Amino acid sequence: MAVEPDSAGVRFPPPFIYLGALLLGLSAERFIALRSFGMDWRLLVAAGALLFVAGAAMMLAAAGLFRRLGTNVPPSQPTTLIATTVLIGGPAIPCTSAWRIYAGLAIGFDGPIAFALLPLVLIAIQTQVIAREERYLEAKFGDDYRRYKAEVRRWL
Numbered sequence: 001m002a003v004e005p006d007s008a009g010v011r012f013p014p015p016f017i018y019l020g021a022l023l024l025g026l027s028a029e030r031f032i033a034l035r036s037f038g039m040d041w042r043l044l045v046a047a048g049a050l051l052f053v054a055g056a057a058m059m060l061a062a063a064g065l066f067r068r069l070g071t072n073v074p075p076s077q078p079t080t081l082i083a084t085t086v087l088i089g090g091p092a093i094p095c096t097s098a099w100r101i102y103a104g105l106a107i108g109f110d111g112p113i114a115f116a117l118l119p120l121v122l123i124a125i126q127t128q129v130i131a132r133e134e135r136y137l138e139a140k141f142g143d144d145y146r147r148y149k150a151e152v153r154r155w156l
Contacts, residue, residue, distance in 0.1 A: 006140075007075065007076050007077055008079075008129075008132045008135075008136035008137075009132055010076055010128070010129050010132055010133065011076070012128070013074065013076070014075070014098060014125060015098060017121060017128075017129070018099075018102045018121055021114070021117045021118075021121045021124075022102055022105055022106060022111075022114050022117075024114075024117065025106065025111055025113045025114025025115070025117045026106075026109060026111045026113075026114045028114075029112075029113050032113060036110050036112065037112050037115075039110075041110065044107055044108060044110050045108050047104075047107050047108070048105060048107040048108020049104065051100045051101070051107065052100070052108065054100050054104075055098060055100025055101035056101055058097035059101065062097065065085055066083055069081060069083055071083060075095075075129060075132070075133050079136070079140065082137065082141055082144060082145055084148050095130070098125075099118065099122060102118060102121065103115065134149070
């Protein structure tokens with residue numbers, strides 16, 4: 001993936017980080033004895049679908065907002081402005097809503113190992129994506145970004 005010079009310098013798209021860990025965890029389910037949450041599959045599918053839909057709705061809303069405002073969604077491309085709109089459930093940042101999609105799929109597919117990998121994925125997203133984006137935005141937008149960052153919650 002080509003990384004623009006005026007960007008956060010994120011080389012690996014966040015959705016691929018989530019997808020890779022999810023596939024690794026679900027694949028491990030075939031080889032490790034812990035293969036189930038031990039709950040009725042209908043409950044797992046319902047809970048997983050709810051989380052998936054919530055995450056997808058938030059991600060699409062954030063990406064749509066970025067496009068309407070005329071700024072890029074991928075962190076490998078330049079940011080042209082700070083999207084200060086706060087969506088229900090958190091700031092308008094697509095990759096912070098992806099954990100809901102991941103959790104929904106892990107639960108819906110009855111994948112406790114995949115679910116257990118989620119904290120590691122969040123650490124990777126925080127250190128390799130969000131921290132880079134924050135340094136980039138602070139350098140590019142200065143006090144405007146620092147004020148925005150002080151006003152909004154993260155990850156929820």
